[in-house]
Amino acid sequence: MNCEHELEQLILFQAGELQEKEADQVRLQVETCGDCREEFDRIAFLADAPLTPELDKEAIAAARAMAYARIGSSWRHRFRVLADGLSSLARGLRPLPELALGMALIAFGYVLGNSGGGDVASELPATAIVDVHGIEFDEATGRATVRYDRPRSRAVTGNLGDQAVASVLQAALMNGDDNGIRMHALKTVRALASSGTPESDLSDAIVGLVRTEQQEGLRLRAIWALDALYESSTLPEAARESLLSVLTSEAGDGVRIAALNTLMAHEPSRRDAVALRQVVSGDSNPYVRSGAARTLERIGVPLEQLN
Amino acid sequence: MESRESSWIEQAQRGDAGAFDRLVQANEGQVLRAIGGILGRCPEVYDVYQDSLVSAFTKLPSFRQESTFSTWLTRIAVNRALNQRRKTRNARQDPLEYADHIPGSEQDASGAMEQSELRRSTERALESLSERERAVFVLKHTHGYKLREIGSMLGCAEGTVKNYLFRATRKLRVVLEPAYREL
Numbered sequence: 249m250n251c252e253h254e255l256e257q258l259i260l261f262q263a264g265e266l267q268e269k270e271a272d273q274v275r276l277q278v279e280t281c282g283d284c285r286e287e288f289d290r291i292a293f294l295a296d297a298p299l300t301p302e303l304d305k306e307a308i309a310a311a312r313a314m315a316y317a318r319i320g321s322s323w324r325h326r327f328r329v330l331a332d333g334l335s336s337l338a339r340g341l342r343p344l345p346e347l348a349l350g351m352a353l354i355a356f357g358y359v360l361g362n363s364g365g366g367d368v369a370s371e372l373p374a375t376a377i378v379d380v381h382g383i384e385f386d387e388a389t390g391r392a393t394v395r396y397d398r399p400r401s402r403a404v405t406g407n408l409g410d411q412a413v414a415s416v417l418q419a420a421l422m423n424g425d426d427n428g429i430r431m432h433a434l435k436t437v438r439a440l441a442s443s444g445t446p447e448s449d450l451s452d453a454i455v456g457l458v459r460t461e462q463q464e465g466l467r468l469r470a471i472w473a474l475d476a477l478y479e480s481s482t483l484p485e486a487a488r489e490s491l492l493s494v495l496t497s498e499a500g501d502g503v504r505i506a507a508l509n510t511l512m513a514h515e516p517s518r519r520d521a522v523a524l525r526q527v528v529s530g531d532s533n534p535y536v537r538s539g540a541a542r543t544l545e546r547i548g549v550p551l552e553q554l555n
Numbered sequence: 556m557e558s559r560e561s562s563w564i565e566q567a568q569r570g571d572a573g574a575f576d577r578l579v580q581a582n583e584g585q586v587l588r589a590i591g592g593i594l595g596r597c598p599e600v601y602d603v604y605q606d607s608l609v610s611a612f613t614k615l616p617s618f619r620q621e622s623t624f625s626t627w628l629t630r631i632a633v634n635r636a637l638n639q640r641r642k643t644r645n646a647r648q649d650p651l652e653y654a655d656h657i658p659g660s661e662q663d664a665s666g667a668m669e670q671s672e673l674r675r676s677t678e679r680a681l682e683s684l685s686e687r688e689r690a691v692f693v694l695k696h697t698h699g700y701k702l703r704e705i706g707s708m709l710g711c712a713e714g715t716v717k718n719y720l721f722r723a724t725r726k727l728r729v730v731l732e733p734a735y736r737e738l
Contacts, residue, residue: 302674311605
């Protein structure tokens, strides 16, 4: 194969991009010329090479769950559909489209509520993805104020029983660009934990951080937040699995210990035995190993069965 | 299949989260192959997938079904993956530094070892390509898209895509020659 033009034809032939007549010519060439045949085999080898990495199914599921948590529940989507509808209506009105669009936006703002901030726990953010820039927890009242959106700041105040507060805290957890806000949101969730059962969206967002967060400090806070949220109720299955996955991962000692402590505090079951055995036999930290062994004893899996 | 997908799309556009999930899961493998092919083995694959789903949901009301949902979602994912790759390309010296930390990446025994070696060689070889060369090569050979479709996804002409494919093949041909010789 000495001709670049022929190489390109072979590439296109292998890729199925030639017209029938050209493809027939190249096919004949490949069948009759040893050099062309070898070059074609080489190109086919490249095309068949494993071009995509093997991916972690758990991480995929976690990414999907995080995306859904960010998207939020369908009521938010319906607000967006309403907004789109109003905008479309405005586009269709002539000859004063700008005025119509303005009216539509005013109407939309009216629908969503239009407070400048303060104690408005019933106000809901317009979309699942809001820019949270301030979170304050008031120990005296046991309520938090979360400020969001710029340049015109809005705020919601309340506790985890208030959907708006839970939603904006969830949005804050999803703000991958601002670790400070995420850390503050996790602290606030923990502080508010006794105030009500969280929305599953918020819980899913925290579980997502436990599974995939790279920053150890945030991961640790996420585990503590889960621990506090479910202090007096059953740990959801996804949360339990995320803790087991942390326990058997290469997370730092502090994170693994927090995961183990949380599991131990929330009714571990025999289903956890496989992961716990792995920890007993392979974890580098003696505290984690002995904690896992104690947990196995608690759930009725004798240590002698480990071998 | 098409009418079922169309029905799911309409339901999802009306706010049915379950329908959106069905669409996502039906196309998940394809989308992840595209992202993984462009980014290689790294944690950002999952971040880009997550962002792609959020973006797709946000844009769903304006999706007019002029292409399949799969192509539409893959296009969103590919563009996000390319942006991500541009951001991290210079920051990361060794794109395979994560390989040993991901479950399932350990080399298995015997025959799997060869496949694993080939996978690592291929990942390294793909690193020699530019973002677009890599995207074109992956989309062509893992998804079987026509060059015209890839051009539409990447916002460039078919002739340009063809040139990316030629360049990518020539580069890979050199880098993977030892692996080919070992066959």
